[in-house]
Amino acid sequence: MRMVMEHQHHSAAVSVTEIRSLLKEVNDPEVPVLSILDLGIVRDIKADGDTVEIVITPTYSGCPAMDMIRMEIAAVLGRHGYGNARITTVLSPAWTTEWMSQEGKDKLKAYGIAPPTPLQQVCHTKLFHREEAIQCPHCQSYHTSLISEFGSTACKALYRCEDCKEPFDYFKCH
Amino acid sequence: MSEPTILFQYVLHLADDVLILGHRNSEWTGHGPILEQDIAISNIALDLIGQARNFYQYAAQLSNERGISATEDSLAYLRDGWDFRNCLLVEQTNGDWAKTILRQFFFSAHQIDLYEQLAKGGDATLAAIGAKAYKEAIYHLRWSSEWVIRLGDGTEESHARMVRALDELWKFTGELHTPAPYELWASGSGTGPDLPILRLKWEERVKNIFDEAGLTYPATQWMQTGGKEGRHTEQLGYILAEMQFLQRAYPECEW
Numbered sequence: 001m002r003m004v005m006e007h008q009h010h011s012a013a014v015s016v017t018e019i020r021s022l023l024k025e026v027n028d029p030e031v032p033v034l035s036i037l038d039l040g041i042v043r044d045i046k047a048d049g050d051t052v053e054i055v056i057t058p059t060y061s062g063c064p065a066m067d068m069i070r071m072e073i074a075a076v077l078g079r080h081g082y083g084n085a086r087i088t089t090v091l092s093p094a095w096t097t098e099w100m101s102q103e104g105k106d107k108l109k110a111y112g113i114a115p116p117t118p119l120q121q122v123c124h125t126k127l128f129h130r131e132e133a134i135q136c137p138h139c140q141s142y143h144t145s146l147i148s149e150f151g152s153t154a155c156k157a158l159y160r161c162e163d164c165k166e167p168f169d170y171f172k173c174h
Numbered sequence: 175m176s177e178p179t180i181l182f183q184y185v186l187h188l189a190d191d192v193l194i195l196g197h198r199n200s201e202w203t204g205h206g207p208i209l210e211q212d213i214a215i216s217n218i219a220l221d222l223i224g225q226a227r228n229f230y231q232y233a234a235q236l237s238n239e240r241g242i243s244a245t246e247d248s249l250a251y252l253r254d255g256w257d258f259r260n261c262l263l264v265e266q267t268n269g270d271w272a273k274t275i276l277r278q279f280f281f282s283a284h285q286i287d288l289y290e291q292l293a294k295g296g297d298a299t300l301a302a303i304g305a306k307a308y309k310e311a312i313y314h315l316r317w318s319s320e321w322v323i324r325l326g327d328g329t330e331e332s333h334a335r336m337v338r339a340l341d342e343l344w345k346f347t348g349e350l351h352t353p354a355p356y357e358l359w360a361s362g363s364g365t366g367p368d369l370p371i372l373r374l375k376w377e378e379r380v381k382n383i384f385d386e387a388g389l390t391y392p393a394t395q396w397m398q399t400g401g402k403e404g405r406h407t408e409q410l411g412y413i414l415a416e417m418q419f420l421q422r423a424y425p426e427c428e429w
Contacts, residue, residue, distance in 0.1 A: 061307050062224020091228065092302030094309060127320050127386075148210035149317055150217040154310075158210060174309060 014047035014082070022080055023054070026072045029065050030153045031171075033111040036069060040099025043090060052077070053086040057095050059174070060154040097174050109137045114159065114170040134170050136161035144168075177363075182236045183259065184356040184366065185300070186249065187402055188292075189229030190260035193250060194410070195281055196222030197417055198268055207271050214317060218278065221310040226250070228303045251421035255410050259354070262401040263346040265410045272325050272335035276343055279318035283379040284350045284372065286311045291367035300365065319383050326387025336389060348397025351376065357402075 023042060028034045036042050036056065044055035054073055058066050070087050077085040097116035105115035114137045134144050141163035148158040149172075156169045199219035206212025230246035237244035264281060268274045289311055292304030325332040351373035353361070360366030384391050400406070420427060 058224075058306075060221060060224060060310060061228055061303075062220035062222070064220070090302075091306050092298075094302075094306040127316065127323065148214055149313060150210075150214035152213070154217050154220060158213075 014050060014052045016045050016047050018080075019045050019047070019052055019054070019077070019082070022076055022082075023073065025076050026069065029068045029072075031108070031111075031113070031155075033107045033113075034100075034104050036073070038101050038104025038107060040097075040101065040104070041069075041095060051084060051086070052082055053088060055088050055090055057090050059095050063154060095174070097171065100171075108171055112137050112168060113156070114168060116171045116173045118173075134159055136164060136166065137168055138166045139164035177359075178236060178240055180356050180359045181297070181365070182233055182240070184360050185229055185233040185236065187259035187354065187356060188300075189226045189233055189249070190258045191264055191281075192222040192229070192285075193226035194258070194260045194413060195264035195278070196220075196226060197413055198264065198266075199274070199278070201268055202274065211271075215274070218314050218317070221307070221314070225303065225307045225310070228306075232299050232303070247421070251418045255406050255414060256404040258406065258410060258414075259356075259402050259404060260410075261346070261349045262398055262407055263343065263350065265401065265407060265413060266343060266346060267409055269339065269342065270335055271321075272332065273339035273342060275318055275321040275325065276336065276339040278314060279322050279383070280343065280347050280350070280380070282311055282315035282318050283376050283383075286315050287372050287375050288367060291372070292365075295360075295366055296364040315379075322383050322389070323387045326384070326389045333388065336387065340389060340392065344392050345395065345398050349399040349401060352397070352399050352402075354402040 020037070023037055023045075024035045026036045028036060028039055031039075039059070041056050041059060042054065043057050044053075046053040046055070054077075056066075056069065056073075066089070070089075073087050074085060077083070098118070100116060108115040114134050117133065133142050134146075135142055136144050136159075139161060141161055143162040144159050145162060146157060147160050147167065151158045151169050155171055155174065157172045158167065159170045160167045196219045199215050199222065202212060203216045203219070204212065206215055227246055230249045233249055234244040234246050237249075263277060266273075266277060268277075286308065289304040289308040292300050293308055295301055295304070322336065326336045327333070351369045353369045357366060357369060361368040381391050398407075401410075
């Protein structure tokens, strides 16, 4: 991500570091355990004098959470005196689960959602073949099977653990 | 036709294809054969409608630049049937699960190569939308391919239904690769792919899956065309009647 220098000469200069820490308060409404920073959808924070622009990208084209995320960003920044923050959306480069932070992956697992596997593994397998080694977030078993490639949100698949018998969501590699 | 106008038409065509198919798929929401597949087809609908929004937003921008006021909503909700440039395949009724699956499979087998090429094309906005949506199309193609095989190579009943779906839909597949004027412009200008080349890849994909599914790849026959130039089957009107009702009855209403 591009670093933006603070404008020291301006009395009301915006601190990118401060903005970044404020964005930790904005969570994905559909996976509330993740902040938008964990999710990797904040692509840039641009500060120029006293204006600030947050650049975000959707996970999937149809992600219904984007409007709510934009509102949340505006609300959080507004509460901290950045009422004129501009929030823009970019599509390129396309979001990938590679941008999810390790902290985010740990949080997902603790929340009961299997985190995405690294992209260098087999992401796009042959028909009827399944991604290997999706670990059950409850009992840590790798003896799991896919129920459906599409889950409760666009970014998740439904799995079942063959050992503890619990169903679970897998945040799919994308 | 001027270049901005023809680009606008091309973008509208891309948008209309995925909006109409997304709407059709969304008709299954709450009616899927089992819960997991109801969720799957609804997710696919969501992806397609999200892609449509991206294309419509770009089309609206192009229109506004030419001084003709438009928004993504006005393009989706306030145009009449003859202004829609989607192919005939995507507007066909859902029928049974076999027909819905086969329609999705035919479209995804086309969309995946189309978007991969758009992503490499000369229009930066279309390239960005294409690159993003390509990743989603991979799931759709995989899911629908597996279902074509599962049903085609399943029971006597499921096989018979796939054969019937094939009989109903095949005549609409030729249009996918029959270029409309704006698609000829798109390939000529390096914006979009050359459809006759895409056709070869599509045929190979479909033949491979049909082989596994025990379905016979039909012999060449006369194909229905016209949707991409606004000449639609009866089915589109019913979709628009339902989809556009609220904005027609209560203009600019929001919730």
